[in-house]
Amino acid sequence: MKTKLHYLDHAATTPVLPEVAEAMGKVLREDFGNPSSLHAAGRRAKELVEDAREQVAAGVGARPDEIVFTGGGTEADNLALKGAAGKLRGNADHMVVSAFEHHAVLDAAHWLGTQGVEVSHVPVGGDGLVDPAAVASFVRPSTMLVSVMAVNNEVGTIQPISEIASAVRAVNPRTLVHTDAVQALGNLPVDLHRWEVDLAAFAAHKVGGPKGVGALFVRSGVALEATAHGGGQERGLRSGTLNVAGIVGFGLAAQSAAKEVHEKAERVGVMRDRLLDGLRAEIPDLVVNGTLGSRIPGNLSISIPGTEGETLLLLLDQAGIACSSGSACASGAIDPSHVLSAMGLPQKLARGSVRFSLGRASTDEDVDAVLAVLPGIVARARRAA
Amino acid sequence: MKTKLHYLDHAATTPVLPEVAEAMGKVLREDFGNPSSLHAAGRRAKELVEDAREQVAAGVGARPDEIVFTGGGTEADNLALKGAAGKLRGNADHMVVSAFEHHAVLDAAHWLGTQGVEVSHVPVGGDGLVDPAAVASFVRPSTMLVSVMAVNNEVGTIQPISEIASAVRAVNPRTLVHTDAVQALGNLPVDLHRWEVDLAAFAAHKVGGPKGVGALFVRSGVALEATAHGGGQERGLRSGTLNVAGIVGFGLAAQSAAKEVHEKAERVGVMRDRLLDGLRAEIPDLVVNGTLGSRIPGNLSISIPGTEGETLLLLLDQAGIACSSGSACASGAIDPSHVLSAMGLPQKLARGSVRFSLGRASTDEDVDAVLAVLPGIVARARRAA
Secondary structure, eight states, rough: OOOOEEOEEEEEETOHHHHHHHHHHHHHHOOOOOOOOHHHHHHHHHHHHHHHHHHHHHHHHGGGGGGESSHHHHHHHHHHHHHHHHBBBBBBOOEEEETTTOOHHHHHHHHHHHEEEEEEEEOTTTTOOOHHHHHHHHHHTTTTEEEEEOOOOOTTTBBBBBHHHHHHHHHTTTTTEEEEETTEEETTTHHHHHHTOOOEEEEEEGSSOTTTTTEEOOOOOOHHHHHHHBSGGGGTTTTTTOOOOHHHHHHHHHHHHHHHHHHHHHHHHHHHHHHHHHHHHOTTOOOEOOSSBOTTTTEEEEEOOOOOOHHHHHHHHHEEOOOBBSSSTTTTOOOOOHHHHHOOOOOHHHHEEEEOOOOOTTTTTHHHHHHHHHHHHHHHHHHHH | OTTOEOBBTTTTTTOOOOOHHHHHHHHHHHHOOTOOOHHHHHHHHHHHHHHHHHHHHHHHHHHHGGGEESSSSHHHHHHHHHHHHHHHHBBEEEEETTOOOOHHHHHHHHHHHHTTTTEEOOOTTSSSSSOOHHHHHOTTTTEEEOOOOOOOTOBBBOOOOOHHHHHHHHOOOTEEEEEOOOOTTTTSSSOHHHHOOOOEEEEEGGGOOOTTTTEEEEEEEEOOOOOOOOOTTTGGOOOOOOOOOHHHHHHHHHHHHHHHHHHHHHHHHHHHHHHHHHHHHHOOOOOEOSSSSHHHHHHHEEEEETOOHHHHHHHHTTTTTBSSSGGGGGGTOOOOOHHHTTTOOOHHTTTTTEEEEOTOOHHHHHHHHHHHHHHHHHHHHHHHH
């Protein structure tokens, strides 16, 4: 299976960096202490965790004491929304989310809706961008939190988070601003203090780290209710024995992602543009989903009229090319992507969508492989449909 | 720091088994796919997860489709209690927990208490055992769930879970029975179908697996509400990208723990008894916390009159011996252990408690090391107090 795999699904997950795997292996073999233990083995584990906390904080423009380690991006998003609601209920009963958030945000908000929180969904433009003024128009005195993702996971569009935060504060300075930044780290410079958000979610495995680790940035002074209760780790916000090896891996991956962001953007952008130009020459009626103007360089989400994305995906897979239709989390589902629907794409067109996402490990050969086979696959898929 | 470390804190966490570290390293280096992805890399990751699910299920006497992977034991306990409450609210409003549960259960129950669930605490005997009849006496028509741990984490006493489940069902057959079995796996044979529990929590790092992975057993037919919302992984009960490497490690560790349980029990029991006999000869007034009659072989929790557990811990640490006073999660705290308090130990005595927990890696030299230094340390601690 690994001969000639062309992996173009970096938005779903990324290969673990060799130095991350090595550092994690060392921790697993040598440093097994529980960071909550007082003895030498425990103190050593705690030291490793705190070093990683500094690395993650530095990588996202935060202070180490503003980083809460979680079991992943989904848990971080859940902690942000439910933690804010748990703390603020009574004073506030309203939440605003964009219509094309990741399910971790949308479904957490939906659950809060069943608990008496009113949830408003901000419409998204056909360009895949959320308008700060539109967000602000939904904010009321009773709005506890606004959640808009920094980068959409399907179409890769970069949202004006800083402007959204300002616009929200201008209407209600008590409203918390959360951003799901899972797709932002490593793809654009992340500077949370400059963005002036209160909360932000991250996942290690999107930046060359391991699966099963994430973080929630909680701005100093912001109070949340815990979602997992127990031993009181992570200042009581996330109880549970810390995943020391995973956290060490996350620290290294975050540091590396932040350091290489500009170099990677340039290199990956050139490949993405060559992929798009090549495909357009062969499939002139393809539609790029969302604007190319404000998009991370690795993303190419396209819709191909007269095809089914699932079919394209399977045929590409047979040709050794890994990509995605819609987000990976939902790719078992048959419904057209909620992201493309929110952007107003006609259902028929949305069903023919494919996402190529390039990353640090992508090469010109990967692009060549897609250019070599996709036109033929599209022809086959059109005959099948 | 690693020269001559005598690690007698296996109840806090265990060294990762070499074969677990190796298998995880291979996954991290080679199999980075997202198990939710449809392409070859994703299918390979899913295969690894499902193989591990079978290993864990076999190790605990369950079916693979009854295993929900989580980010650890604490998350599993939280999902059990809150998931049951979320599903059953409206029909039931009462929960029963033993007074010496792990904080993951106690604090989740306490939080539910703030949400309108009435919580009863079953008293614990001075022997560290929970009486099935006492549990049953708290059960009412409105009792949604009973939670009693299989093995107490501090004193190592084994609870009559099967009898507790029967006694609860005799009063209310609709009441769910959950057991925090985090300290049971690897220390006694775990057979969930025979125990007839509905829910059971496990943590990989207690059995030679990695930190940051756990599982909740959810008996076929039992419905829970999710606590983490998002991509719908784990049958919608635990959204979030699966920790593939960690889950692979958990599978191997659970398999090995189940296979070696009898051999380990015999070997570790002999060492524990020698440790106790040796200490009694030198410190005749030491008190063993809880009965020795129904206890996992690796646990020796003692109280030493006229000492402070924290002092003993620090002096032992200086001598290269890692152990614990109270549970690791709470060992930053100064309060005497809630477990020993629940067992009726006088506060003064409870403050002088130390827990030695032996495991697979323990050796006669570890026991010798404690026997050589503890009597002198006790004398010093008594002078200090």
